[in-house]
Amino acid sequence: xxxxxxxxxxxxxxxxxxxxxxxxxxxxxxxxxxxxxxxxxxxxxxxxxxxxxxxxxxxxxxxxxxxxxxxxxxxxxxxxxxxxxxxxxxxxxxxxxxxxxxxxxxxxxxxxxxxxxxxxxxxxx
Amino acid sequence: xxxxxxxxxxxxxxxxxxxxxxxxxxxxxxxxxxxxxxxxxxxxxxxxxxxxxxxxxxxxxxxxxxxxxxxxxxxxxxxxxxxxxxxxxxxxxxxxxxxxxxxxxxxxxxxxxxxxxxxxxxxxxxxxxxxxxxxxxxxxxxxxxxxxxxxxxxxxxxxxxxxxxxxxxxxxxxxxxxxxxx
Numbered sequence: 132x133x134x135x136x137x138x139x140x141x142x143x144x145x146x147x148x149x150x151x152x153x154x155x156x157x158x159x160x161x162x163x164x165x166x167x168x169x170x171x172x173x174x175x176x177x178x179x180x181x182x183x184x185x186x187x188x189x190x191x192x193x194x195x196x197x198x199x200x201x202x203x204x205x206x207x208x209x210x211x212x213x214x215x216x217x218x219x220x221x222x223x224x225x226x227x228x229x230x231x232x233x234x235x236x237x238x239x240x241x242x243x244x245x246x247x248x249x250x251x252x253x254x255x256x
Numbered sequence: 257x258x259x260x261x262x263x264x265x266x267x268x269x270x271x272x273x274x275x276x277x278x279x280x281x282x283x284x285x286x287x288x289x290x291x292x293x294x295x296x297x298x299x300x301x302x303x304x305x306x307x308x309x310x311x312x313x314x315x316x317x318x319x320x321x322x323x324x325x326x327x328x329x330x331x332x333x334x335x336x337x338x339x340x341x342x343x344x345x346x347x348x349x350x351x352x353x354x355x356x357x358x359x360x361x362x363x364x365x366x367x368x369x370x371x372x373x374x375x376x377x378x379x380x381x382x383x384x385x386x387x388x389x390x391x392x393x394x395x396x397x398x399x400x401x402x403x404x405x406x407x408x409x410x411x412x413x414x415x416x417x418x419x420x421x422x423x424x425x426x427x428x429x430x431x432x433x434x435x436x437x438x
Binding site for chain 1: 264267268269270271272275276277278279281282284287291296297298299301302305306309310311332334335339342
């Protein structure tokens with residue numbers, strides 16, 4: 132069986148960086164290059180009730196990642212996210228509203244190694 | 257072009273069951289096809305992550321097919337169906353990209369073994385892959401049917417399927433994006 136290849140790094144990414152407009156910053160490309168997973172935040176055109184429900188799911192999943200020592204960051208902003216995270220006992224993570232792909236990549240690359248990754252490497256010897 | 261509703265792990269392999277992550281984060285073999293063809297990406301929640309956590313065992317349909325997990329999937333499916341309905345109302349073409357072999361997210365292949373349970377050991381080489389949909393996909397189908405919305409065309413990431421071939425996987429995704437039903 133191949134070794135699990137996860138990075139233990141998760142970026143909560145606003146829709147404008149998942150589906151960027153022409154000339155916008157491509158958050159998926161930057162995450163892929165830097166080895167980060169992406170959790171997409173609800174698009175701004177979602178009805179508020181739908182967005183609220185999905186933000187609750189994002190918060191619960193973030194809680195699980197945080198509990199296990201994964202690094203979590205925020206790329207962009209999403210109304211209601213702070214409140215959703217607070218409901219599960221999480222503060223808004225460190226974040227960036229990137230103005231360029233280079234800036235986003237530098238931010239992702241600058242993060243320290245997550246606790247979960249260090250434990251995984253130790254266990255694997 | 258249109259909107260592709262993708263399984264959570266297409267963008268985030270960190271959500272996978274232990275030993276199941278094929279890459280660091282973004283599963284580019286599928287995402288790249290969507291990007292090249294100009295499809296909008298909408299990520300669905302991972303049904304198993306919030307329910308059973310990161311330390312969950314590998315499991316087959318029968319282990320997840322409980323009333324509680326179906327309620328959880330139905331709750332998620334309601335939210336996803338709300339967004340599908342929004343995009344359909346906007347006149348968008350919609351496809352669903354699942355994970356073949358998954359007990360939750362399989363679109364044409366799921367996993368089944370009615371004897372699996374208890375101490376997590378089973379004979380090497382036991383195959384649990386069968387034709388069918390995962391539990392979340394079934395709940396989404398029900399929810400869309402109750403709203404009179406047709407089920408989207410589907411394609412699946414096939415990394416966990418024996419004989420996985422990346423070129424064939426790409427061809428399958430492209431065919432569905434181009435309007436064909438699997």
